[in-house]
Amino acid sequence: MDADEDRCRRARIPEGTEFQTRPCQAMVMLARAFEAEVPFAWITADEAYGQVKYSRLWLEAHDAAHVLATKVNDTLVTTGGREARADELIAELPARSWRRLSVGAGAHGPREYDGARVPIRLGWQPGRGHWPLARRKLTDPAGIAYYVCYGPRRSTLLDLAWIAGARWRIEECFQQAKNEAGLDHYQVRSWRAWYAHITLSMLAHAWLAVSRSLAAKGEPTPVNRA
Numbered sequence: 001m002d003a004d005e006d007r008c009r010r011a012r013i014p015e016g017t018e019f020q021t022r023p024c025q026a027m028v029m030l031a032r033a034f035e036a037e038v039p040f041a042w043i044t045a046d047e048a049y050g051q052v053k054y055s056r057l058w059l060e061a062h063d064a065a066h067v068l069a070t071k072v073n074d075t076l077v078t079t080g081g082r083e084a085r086a087d088e089l090i091a092e093l094p095a096r097s098w099r100r101l102s103v104g105a106g107a108h109g110p111r112e113y114d115g116a117r118v119p120i121r122l123g124w125q126p127g128r129g130h131w132p133l134a135r136r137k138l139t140d141p142a143g144i145a146y147y148v149c150y151g152p153r154r155s156t157l158l159d160l161a162w163i164a165g166a167r168w169r170i171e172e173c174f175q176q177a178k179n180e181a182g183l184d185h186y187q188v189r190s191w192r193a194w195y196a197h198i199t200l201s202m203l204a205h206a207w208l209a210v211s212r213s214l215a216a217k218g219e220p221t222p223v224n225r226a
Contacts, residue, residue: 012190023052034062042151042163044170047071050148063125065151067133067163072146076132077121086146089118090134098136101158103165112138115161117149129153133160177205 008017020028026049033040043066049055050068059066072087093116101115117131130150137143149160177183181204186197214220 010189012192014191023049023055027055027058030059030062030064034064040064042066042166044068044163044166046167056148056150060125060150063128065155067147067149067151067160069164069167070132070146070148072144074146074148076148079119079122086132086134086148087144089120089132090116090144090146093118099157101135101161103158103161111165113161114138114141115157117157117160127153129155131160133157133164135161135164173205177201180208181205 026045030043043059043064045066045068047069050070051074056066056068070086072085074086075083076086076089078084078089097116097118098114099116101113103111103113114136115134116136117133120130120132122130128150129152130148133147133149135145135147145164147160147164149155149163151160174183178185181201183198183201183205186194188194188197
């Protein structure tokens with residue numbers, strides 16, 4: 001239980017609940033998704049999760065393909081067994097290793113970057129590969145974002161760049177849920193009430209998303225038969 005046990009009790013937080021970091025919370029939620037056999041192809045997250053090495057090892061142990069943002073000075077293990085910083089590994093690449101990549105449409109037109117990757121440590125899963133990915137802004141060559149990737153060895157540079165760019169769609173999803181389903185319109189003061197509000201808001205947003213998709217195809221909107 002949190003140090004302020006009285007507040008936790010008034011908020012009806014279950015006994016035995018302890019503080020967890022955001023990466024640990026993510027692992028708990030992902031473990032539930034794995035157990036429920038929720039279909040997915042890749043996992044992506046920002047630097048707050050990607051720089052945590054035990055999270056990456058946990059995902060790899062579950063054979064979960066991922067592209068995670070990380071810090072510029074993150075240390076990685078090369079195929080030769082030495083440790084090197086992410087930016088150092090990318091800096092060693094020849095200019096021809098960089099490719100122009102289009103990762104979809106953005107609010108101000110096509111989202112294009114220069115990208116490069118390099119194979120790193122040998123894994124224990126057959127058919128899988130590890131890479132640091134670098135994504136460089138066209139307007140600012142010094143503006144390089146770094147990612148740690150694990151997935152099918154046949155994955156292309158464009159595949160990894162697309163997954164890295166998928167994070168903006170997650171943020172877009174949350175913003176839509178706030179605007180359309182009141183995701184952030186709550187003043188709850190208990191554990192169960194917060195979960196109920198968030199669950200119902202996301203369920204409403206999912207229904208709206210499905211309805212929009214069906215409408216675009218000319219199909220009828222789903223009917224609530226409850």
